[in-house]
Amino acid sequence: MSSPPATAAASAAVCNKYCDARDPSLSPQDRAPVTAAVASRSIVLHFDDADAMGWASIDNGGPGDRVWLDRSMDGGRTWAGGSRLGDTAVPSGGRGWRTQMFNVDDWNTRGVGALRACGQPAGGAIACTAWARTTWNAAGRSTAAATSLMMSFDRSSKLFGGNGWWTSANALTAVIDNIRISGMGSYRYAIAEVYDKNINAQGGQFRNEYLDDTGWWGLAWIEAYDLTGDRRYLDTARADADHMYANWNNTCGGGVRWNSNGNYKNAITNELYLRLTSALHNRIPGDTTYLNRAKSEWNWFKNSGMINGDHLINDGLNDSCVNNGQPTWTYNQGVILGALTEFHRATGDSALLTTARQLADSSTVRLQTNGVLREPGEGDSCTGDGPSFKGAYVRGLGALNRQLSDHPYAPALTRWANSAYDHDRNALDQYGPHWSGGNGTSDYGCQQSVLDLLNAATN
Numbered sequence: 001m002s003s004p005p006a007t008a009a010a011s012a013a014v015c016n017k018y019c020d021a022r023d024p025s026l027s028p029q030d031r032a033p034v035t036a037a038v039a040s041r042s043i044v045l046h047f048d049d050a051d052a053m054g055w056a057s058i059d060n061g062g063p064g065d066r067v068w069l070d071r072s073m074d075g076g077r078t079w080a081g082g083s084r085l086g087d088t089a090v091p092s093g094g095r096g097w098r099t100q101m102f103n104v105d106d107w108n109t110r111g112v113g114a115l116r117a118c119g120q121p122a123g124g125a126i127a128c129t130a131w132a133r134t135t136w137n138a139a140g141r142s143t144a145a146a147t148s149l150m151m152s153f154d155r156s157s158k159l160f161g162g163n164g165w166w167t168s169a170n171a172l173t174a175v176i177d178n179i180r181i182s183g184m185g186s187y188r189y190a191i192a193e194v195y196d197k198n199i200n201a202q203g204g205q206f207r208n209e210y211l212d213d214t215g216w217w218g219l220a221w222i223e224a225y226d227l228t229g230d231r232r233y234l235d236t237a238r239a240d241a242d243h244m245y246a247n248w249n250n251t252c253g254g255g256v257r258w259n260s261n262g263n264y265k266n267a268i269t270n271e272l273y274l275r276l277t278s279a280l281h282n283r284i285p286g287d288t289t290y291l292n293r294a295k296s297e298w299n300w301f302k303n304s305g306m307i308n309g310d311h312l313i314n315d316g317l318n319d320s321c322v323n324n325g326q327p328t329w330t331y332n333q334g335v336i337l338g339a340l341t342e343f344h345r346a347t348g349d350s351a352l353l354t355t356a357r358q359l360a361d362s363s364t365v366r367l368q369t370n371g372v373l374r375e376p377g378e379g380d381s382c383t384g385d386g387p388s389f390k391g392a393y394v395r396g397l398g399a400l401n402r403q404l405s406d407h408p409y410a411p412a413l414t415r416w417a418n419s420a421y422d423h424d425r426n427a428l429d430q431y432g433p434h435w436s437g438g439n440g441t442s443d444y445g446c447q448q449s450v451l452d453l454l455n456a457a458t459n
Contacts, residue, residue, distance in 0.1 A: 014103040017051050021086065022101040024048075024055045034427050038119065038127035041065065045117035045129045052104050052136035056086070056117030059096035064089055064122030069102055073111040075151035075430060075442075076131035082113075104133050110189065112137075112150045114428055132427040137186045141421055142454035144429040146178040149451055150187050151428075152444035158190075158197035160444045167388050168194070169206075169216040171444055174391060174451040176223040181459045191224045195233070205239040209260040211247050214240045215272025222279045234283060241276045244269075245293060252321035254300035266316030267306045267332045273297055275339035278346045294343055302355075311362035327376045329386075333363035334393030337400040344403070356400050357408070364397070364412050372419045372436040373412075380440040382433055387445030390435075391452035398456025410457075417457035420450050 013020040024030075027048035036043040041061040047054045058067040066089050071082030086099030105113045118128040138144035149171060154162045160171040172194055179185050202208040206217035218240030225233040248256050251263040256273050258264045277294040281287045305323045306313050313333055315326035340356040343349075367373055375389055394413065401409040416435055423437030431450040432440030440446070 014106045014108075016103050016105065016107045018053065018101075018103075020100075020102045022053060024098060024101050027051070027053070027055075027101065033132045034116075034129040036117070036119070036127045036129040039121045039124050041119055041121055041127075043067065043117050043119035043127055043129060045069075045115060045132055046098075047104075047132070047134045048101060049135045051101075052134045053101040054104055054115045054134065055099045055101045056119070057096065057098035058090065058119040061090055061095055061119075061121060063092050063094060065097070065119065066090075066122075067097055067099055067117070067119045069099055070116050070118060070128065071102060071104070072114050072116075072131065073106065073151070075148065075428060076114055076116070084118075105136065110155065112147060112153070114151065130427045137184065138429060140182065141417070142178055142451065142458055143182050143184045145431065145447065145451045145454050146175055146182075146184070146187065148429045148431075149175065149444060149447040150190070152447065153190060158193045160448070164444065165202075165208075166210070166213040166216045167385065167445055167448070169213075169220040170388050170391060170452075171448040173216075173220045173223050173395070174448045174455065176220070176227055177395070177455045177459075178451060180227060181455050188227075191228065191233075195221075195224070195236075199236070203243075205236050205243075207240060207243040211244050211256050211258060211260070212266075212269040212272055214243050215269060215276055218244075218276045219272065219279070222276070222283070225283070234280075237276065238280055238284075241273070241280055241290065241293075244273050244276070252304065252317050254296065255304065256297075258316070264316060265304070265321075267313045268315075268329075268335060270297060270301050270304075271332065271335040271339050274301065275335065275342050278339065278342040281346045282342065291346055294346060298343060298352075307359075310366060311359050312366060313359070328363075328367070329389050330363075330367055330373065330375050330393035331389040333359065333367065334396035336396065338396035341396075341399045341403045353400075353403065357404065360397060360400055360409060363393075364409060368412075370436055371415060373416050374434070374436070378433060380433060380438075382441045382443035382446035384445070387433055387443070388448055391449030394449075394456045395452045398452075398459060401456070402459060413453070413457040417453050420453060424450070
């Protein structure tokens with residue numbers, strides 16, 4: 001099959017190592033990850049992984065059949081500006097044809113892309129392959145998941161999913177962890193972009209009336225500081241912790257309230273506060289303030305009643321300051337593990353790891369279904385808050401696992417990661433809500449959670 005003549009692209013040409021509309025005969029390889037069929041025609045997406053370009057072909061057809069590429073910069077959600085790239089027709093006397101090669105990504109604008117091949121028999125219906133991408137920035141399980149997550153990074157708002165707030169803090173944390181673990185720094189730019197764009201949003205310094213939101217951001221900036229050494233991130237984490245401290249009151253004997261407009265005391269807010277204050281102490285030479293706050297937090301939390309008889313943590317306390325019996329969400333079981341690990345580093349108290357291990361032993365067993373972690377009441381959606389919970393859980397479990405010399409939770413993390421990879425992943429390395437497989441959509445909440453899982457399983 002010879003190369004077709006150049007055709008006008010539907011959008012401005014993208015130039016990376018090479019510019020759009022390159023001859024496929026120049027590709028050093030041909031990998032075909034996805035195909036589609038229509039009216040006996042075979043539509044194939046081809047990749048030149050070495051140069052991060054792709055092309056489409058249609059075969060077993062006839063003259064007038066058309067073939068083209070679509071390119072999306074948001075994981076296949078939209079592609080209006082990258083529609084019908086290389087659109088061309090099978091010439092007279094032919095049975096098949098191919099487009100020229102087009103770039104998957106737009107590195108000049110930090111666009112993380114995907115391609116699909118589409119074809120249309122003469123006068124017939126259109127069929128397209130699934131979306132896929134090259135192995136560029138996706139050579140391993142975790143880096144592929146990180147790249148897929150970055151497809152949800154909004155280049156305008158600098159938040160994931162367009163306007164996700166505390167969930168963006170978790171997504172950024174997962175990306176930072178992946179940089180540290182994998183050594184792939186391609187998305188390091190997102191740290192400063194998120195910070196610079198949103199530093200003055202809401203209450204400023206990533207604070208607002210929801211104190212758990214503030215805690216998530218504070219921990220994200222601890223991670224950013226650890227990776228970059230940039231002091232402004234540590235200063236913001238400190239401002240976040242101080243904001244949380246200002247919302248500590250005597251309702252139920254202590255603790256940080258969930259919302260500055262009420263007095264509800266819940267687990268996640270106080271677990272985040274314990275980890276954040278401990279982390280600040282471990283990074284500020286000569287500190288006593290944050291250490292004392294961490295000690296006060298743990299003394300209150302362990303006696304609050306939120307830890308139930310099964311060594312699981314319910315959502316919070318009712319108006320009578322008694323465990324409210326609400327679901328044992330996975331993130332409540334995981335953040336405390338990372339918090340106790342960080343608090344142990346601050347104090348050297350081995351009893352903290354004993355407690356953490358007791359909690360982890362319970363949750364890794366009681367929150368599994370058929371050997372795989374499952375959120376209580378887990379649904380098929382990847383939007384909203386819940387899809388981020390399992391990621392926060394495995395992040396904390398991974399931190400504890402690294403601290404313990406026998407790494408007791410490595411088998412579970414590996415088993416869950418293998419299950420998700422084998423049963424919950426599409427051709428674009430997008431993951432759904434069920435790590436054991438099943439129905440479900442894909443979006444950045446689920447993607448962040450599985451990136452946390454793959455990070456924890458490989459670290």
